[in-house]
Amino acid sequence: MSSLAKDITPPSSGAPMVKAEGVHKSFGLSHILKGIDLEVLPREVFCLIGPSGSGKSTFLRCINHLEKISAGRLYVDGHLVGYRQHGDKLYELKEKEVAAQRRDIGMVFQRFNLFPHMTALENVMEAPIQVKRESRATARERAQRLLDRVGLGDRAGHYPSQLSGGQQQRVAIARALAMQPKLMLFDEPTSALDPELVGEVLDVMRDLAEDGMTMIVVTHEMGFAREVGDSLVFMDDGVVVESGHPRDVLTNPQHDRTKSFLSKVL
């Protein structure tokens, strides 16, 4: 099997890939994130766990500016997300500049969000052609290679409705990888899948981690977090309750809230 390594853009320095400083997020009156501080290092697999409504998905969506943060600072690869700073003033980035920032950040959604009017191959080819202005031949060649890599080379001509949930999610991963991102965000990638299909998606993610991709994974798959994760954060009610190596946090939680959550999901 060919490696995915050549599709990974190496990070520009040893500095953190993602750095959050006191990140807050409110929707109207509801305060979702209440001061998140964390660092994700290059080549790290960073797992976010916590009860639903704890703000982990919202935080993930802030990283590629699908949500605007209300306070604090959020950096990806040393660059402020969504804003430009001159002196002590922040300027909103234009739509095109935000789009340019997102190019380097792949995202995989809980509900796959494949484009239903395009075949698997066209889904993977779309962004490189539209965003990077790649030639069709180049895009097709890489798309086919990525589909082969996620084990769906023979499904290239299928529409999403003709694929199982696990297959759709693997196409979605290939689609994100086609932009050669330096960071991948996974928003509960296996939560919408039948139990027997979860494994095939986790296998692809495990391979990706082994190839050195920086990954932030919001998940309920504690087994995956323990085996593949380098860091783990337990969030509750908009704050980081506990963090550390997955093995330590999952087997020896210090905080009562973590203990009671883990006792329910493990």
Place this chain on the structure above:
Amino acid sequence: MTDTVDKTPAPSVPPEQIKAIPVRHYGRWVSGVVVVALVVLIGIAFSNAKINYSVIPDYLFDQGIVAGAWTTLYISVLAMVLGVVLGVILAVMRLSSNPVTSTVSWFYIWFFRGTPVLVQLLLWYNIALVFPILNLGFYKDEMNQVMTPVLTALLGLGLNEAAYMSEIVRAGIQSVDEGQTEASHALGMTQGQTLRRVILPQAMRVIIPPTGNEFINMLKTSSLAYAVQLPELIKKATDISSTSLAVVEMYFVACIWYLFLTTIFSIVQYYIERRYARGSSRNLPPTPLQRLRKNLARWGSFRRPEVAR
């Protein structure tokens, strides 16, 4: 021997087919008879009416009528194209976060949907009262020279249609799951690319059926343009009836043409809908043509062995 389970498969006896007496639908027979009786009665009434049916075939392919039908068709198509293009622009404006564009769009729809299309046609017809001279810088002429019946009808019908189309397109855009926009943005696509490549192609499935409806409406609404001297089907039919004294007969002729045009377009619409159904259902039902071909093939294969014998 402890294992008493018989491992040999049961001999395959074909199951006895159910031969039940089907439910009798007496209501269908009764209502069918009533419908046939009504049709016959209406038919008798029409055939005894003081209508000279024999002139209808004579005028069906009359030069004036055919020219009128052609005018009806092309003005409808052009007005519809204008309506669709402008409707998409208005829908996007309406959904825009820019308050100026969304307000402009709102007022446009408010006015053009809220006033009769006949009045709008007459306003365009008399636009010279407001702008006696058309001056585009590179082109200058009297407005009355510029506003030919064709241009008047095109503007009147097309701009009115745009207001309706924009609401249809807006409904289509809003029917597409938000996750599609998010996925597209997450890949680094801009708002415009997202709209063009992701949203509109999916919105088409929702947009096309009511648009077909609008076009069929347009074919008939275009008859109002006879008020602005457009030589379309109704105007031609009326012109002929004033000399031939076959008034109702000429409207029958016009109706036959309208029915012909709407039938043709209904078939076109069916195929356009299939085109945009890609990826939505696992297997599309066969088209009537495919079904016919398949039936012919099956019939052929039934016949062949007999021929061989």
